[in-house]
Amino acid sequence: MVDEKQVSEIVKNVLAGMDLSVLDNAPKRKQLGVFDTMDEAIAACNKAYATFRHYNKEQRENIINEIRKLTHAEAEIMAKLAVEDTKMGNVYHKILKHHLVADKTLGTSDLETRALAGDRGLTLIEMAPFGIIGAITPSTNPSCTIICNSICMLAGGNGVLFNPHPHAKRISAYAVDLVNRAVLAAGGPENIVATVANPTMETSNKMVNDPSVRMLVATGGPGVVKMLLSSGKKAIGAGAGNPPVVVDDTADIPKAAKDIIDGCTFDNNLPCIAEKEVFVLRNVADELIHHMLKNGAYMINDAQVKQLEDVVLVWTKPKKEGDKPKRVINKDWVGRDAKKILAQIGINAKEDVRCIICETEFSQAFVQTELMMPILPIVRVDTFDEAVEMAVKAEHGNRHSAHLHSKNVDHMTQYAKAICTTIFVKNAPSYAGIGFNAEGWTTFTIAGPTGEGITSPRSFTRIRRCVLSDALNII
Ligand code: NAD
16 A cells, blocks of 8 residues: 555656656656666666565556556657657657557456366466566667556566667656556555666676576567577567568559558658558559558659668678678668658658658668668569569568558468468558557567567466366366
């Protein structure tokens, strides 16, 4: 139970925290769960876990309900802070993302007990906590990932340490503070979710290697997933994608065009599930492009594509002799508005331009690279088989997400079997794959490499068996 004095202290702190309308006005109080060093964060989380490990599902669910409430209440603040902190994304879409997390992340109802009763007694199979989980979170969906992970991991009975992306450290600290305020309001222990104010590779290594951290979760690019999977601990990897979308000639083309632009431009293409390249049958390509243009797309020509390549891609320096330089994304342009990107190549587009489209060859860099920008290359194909073959190659074996616009069930089956992605959306924007305007729960940690898929509380539990021999088999 929280006593009156404690409640009024919390309310005072919350009000002080709400004062930070923008990042320039620094928070006027120390944020809860945010520490100067990872050692302090680890010690505090361990202390909290000693209490929290005895919490039953009802107590955990009470905490989760408070997190949902605060996330709804502060969605707008967090959306603004996230854009200010990271310089990426779209405030309105980020507000929607926070409400989605609050509404559709699963809680303790996801945990199932199995009971096997028979001649030799009763065996229970339970989803138990791991203990303390170390989670690395991305710059692209910083607060949504922290809140979604916190709900799932606390539902599973775990404590959580976060090492957020350094480029999103302020919004990430805000999200950790919000979760802690919710925990306290529900009478839970302080610091069951903890982080550091200045996350670095060093704080990440400390977290990964601390013996009290029993499970690791990486949401990010290939580097961080590989690092955690080589740690020797149980790890969940939610890595990069490059989702292709295929459009065949049975599709409702005006709807397909709108859905693709809506999905591709959601939060300026930051979500890992968002449409990144299109393969369209030649006989409907013109119509598709026509309707994309009606839905806020701006078409650039071949010469402008070349110019844009020099803006949004950069050459890496070879690390050792013999290495060839590679073209990778210029992070300065990730998640930026289409209008601002167009201005870089001298195009003064209208305010309502949402997406840059271009026709390219399959081998063109925009098709092959996960840009995370509202830039959508379109490749014309002669047959559905060719579209599927190219989509599989462009997805690069990430097994992340793929999308299709078609009314042909055989095509749906053929593409799904060939591409093997965790998420496969048909006839909707990509965000339907995480439950937005669609059936199913949400997550911001889609674990393709390690196979947990659309993560939920059960993903963060360990299975334990409890056997009672020759008793309680009551029939
Ligand atoms: P990123 O890989 O740059 O960073 C992720 C986090 O890992 C950050 O905290 C970063 O500091 C840290 N990091 C990176 N390399 C590391 C290493 N070797 N050791 C320790 N820590 C390391 O990712 P980002 O730019 O923030 O996010 C974009 C990427 O994440 C995209 O590839 C996107 O597809 C992917 N992503 C995947 C999912 C998913 O659910 N599968 C969700 C969001 C983002």
